[in-house]
Amino acid sequence: MNAPLLSLPRVLPFFFDAEPGTRFSLYHAPAPQVRTRGAILYVHPFADELNKSRRMATLQARRFAAAGYAVLQIDMFGCGDSCGDFSSARWELWKRDLEIARAWLAERAGGGPMHLWGIRLGGLLALDFACNAPVDGVILWQPFLNGRTCINQFLRQGLAARMRAGDPALFGTTSQLRADLLTRGMIEVGGYELAAPLIQAIDACDAAALPLPPCQVHWFASASPAPSRLAASAARIAHRWSARGATLHFHAVEGEPFWGANDIVECPALLAATSAVFAPEA
Template sequence: MNAPLLSTPRVEPFFFDAEPGTRFSVYHAPNPRVEPRGAILHVHAFAEEMNKSRRMAALQSRAFAAMGYAVLQFDLFGCGDSCGDFHSGRWELWKTDLAIAAGWLLDRTGGGPLHLWGVRLGGLLALDCAARLRPAGIILWQPFTNGRTCINQFLRLRLAAQLQGKAPGTARSTAALRAQLAVHGHIEVGGYEVAIPLVKAIDSCDAANLRLPPCTVHWFANPEPAPARVEANVARLAARWARDGVRVQFHPVAGPHAWNDDVIECPALLDATSEVFGSLP
């Protein structure tokens, strides 16, 4: 990766080279007045959820940095301010992006414990990269644990837009939209065009089938409106991963979902995350 092109005393936006093209990044330097705690690599959410959660990600990154963590935020290929169109995004390419970013971050900090911090689908991507990157910990914010669930929710946005007359089409179900995707090879949802290779890769990713290295998973989520189902899913995955030395800590958080509404904050999520990571050695 190249050295940052721009810098400020605390925050350094820059682009790094990764085939194809470049990726936009923001490095949050750790507070020099406290003991270094390690590094945190942010893995953003999918499509419009990424934009809606940007403020929360920035606020938490600053909080992590103030505690002594070095934090790197970056946009995956085809997302945000990185090069490429969204329809060109591919799951394996995103995993390569994360490996390059993690290497840069560890080189910058001189090693130390690495945490992957995934938001929504970014949580599943972080889990899928864990075997390769071997982090000391994984931070999950309201993660999808099954890729097909994510894609179905994404497609329901198009169904809702059709009902409101904001999108063309007469499909009445996600199955019908998937049939259109199979025929055309791509589909547009809310201004985001996805291609069938990415959809298939996300569909096939299930946290229950992933092998994680020994680490601690801090899982933050608002369990409403179905707390029993959420807690059962956490317990099921925790039992599977425990066989490989993974310890899951579930942190229920009340408050709004910042990735579902118009650029809002969830102070309870910020407070809960900061409390946990402010107490780590």
């Protein structure tokens, strides 16, 4: 990375080197007046949910830092303000980005506990990455449990936008879009070019089947209200993960679905619930 390791300001925007190109990052140094608790690496959501989640991610990152955590937010390859086209993004490339970021953040944290913090598809990516990375825990905000579910939802949103445009020639189904993807190797949905290798890798990722190592996982379900079916899903996954020593804690939180709202919205209940677990009052 290009950022110096000493005398960093409390919040530092910078770019770090990662083949290919550079990645935009935002480092939140832990507040100096509190004891250091460890480090938290943020894993952002997919496509436009990244932009809609920035406000909430920044608010929570500030809370983590104020509680003594070193926090790093990055835009992975082809996303946000980092280099590369979204069409060239790959699941494994994103995991390589996370490893570079994790190593840098671990050095900053001075050996404290390392947590991953993922929103939506970023939660599933964080879980997949955790299977082969030295992390102590995972924080999940409204995660997708299955990659195929995420992509189907994204395709449906793209189809809905086409229907609102009013051109019957643009209508279709998710199955037709997937068939086009297989035939052409790439399709455009909602302004994003999706490449077949990325979609296939996401489709293949299933949280329940991941060999998660011994660690603590905190799943915050933020919907209005938090649906009971998510609690049932969490119980089933917790049973599978427990065989390898991972412990899942499910937290139901009522609030706005900030990741999909038309306007940028906040979910104070989610911020409060997360901070209560990871930044308890002294």
